[in-house]
Amino acid sequence: MKKREEMTDxxxxxxxxxxxxxxxxxxxxxxxxxxxxxCVVCHSPLFVSDxxxxxxxxxxxxxxxxxxxxxxxLDDYKLSRPRVEIRCGKCxxxxxxxxxxxxxxxxxxxxxxxxxMAFEDLETGEIIEG
Numbered sequence: 001m002k003k004r005e006e007m008t009d010x011x012x013x014x015x016x017x018x019x020x021x022x023x024x025x026x027x028x029x030x031x032x033x034x035x036x037x038x039c040v041v042c043h044s045p046l047f048v049s050d051x052x053x054x055x056x057x058x059x060x061x062x063x064x065x066x067x068x069x070x071x072x073x074l075d076d077y078k079l080s081r082p083r084v085e086i087r088c089g090k091c092x093x094x095x096x097x098x099x100x101x102x103x104x105x106x107x108x109x110x111x112x113x114x115x116x117m118a119f120e121d122l123e124t125g126e127i128i129e130g
Contacts, residue, residue, distance in 0.1 A: 001042045001091060014115045015041055015093040018085070023058025026114025028130040031060070036120045037112075040129055042091035046070050046117065047110065055102070055109055060117070060130075062110040063102045071110070073098070086110060 004012060013019035028037070037047040037060075047062040047070075055061035065071045069089045076085040076097065086095045095116045102109030114130030121128070 002040070007041070008115075010115050011040060014113045018094040019113075020096075021059070021113045021115050026059060026130050027128065028060050028114035028117055028119055029058070031119050031128070033119075033121050033123070035122045036066075037062075037117045038120060039088040039091060039093055039095075040116055040118045041093040042088060043118065044070065044088055044090040046088065046095070047112075053103055055111070057109075057111055059096060059111045060114055061102070062112065063104075063106045063108055065110065071095070071098075086112070088116075 014021060034049050036045055038045055045066045047066055051062045051064045053061055053063060072087040072089045074085040076083040083097045086098050087093060088095060093116060096112040099109045099111060100107055117130045119128045
């Protein structure tokens with residue numbers, strides 16, 4: 001588990017303070033290799049690459065979490081319309097939000113900040129932090 005002092009300023013802003021990276025700027029947005037997306041703070045598995053899709057929204061998007069306990073859901077009323085915030089189910093790090101406008105089979109769009117994740121390439125074992 002990463003300690004606060006080991007995190008970048010942007011990781012602290014997003015993961016600990018519920019911030020958001022600018023759209024179309026995240027390192028993992030255009031990641032198309034087969035692999036596993038993990039929480040950047042505690043390394044828990046969150047999403048598999050087979051569930052990633054291009055939603056055109058500017059953030060990595062997934063239609064399904066790796067398991068029901070991987071994600072924690074919180075009502076978010078910070079903007080003019082209610083949203084559902086998603087956090088890591090293990091360490092409570094902020095990930096982004098989930099919306100009900102995704103593709104089948106779930107109809108969900110997990111809209112996730114790249115900075116809140118690390119990608120593990122299953123072929124090479126390389127880890128890339130967003």
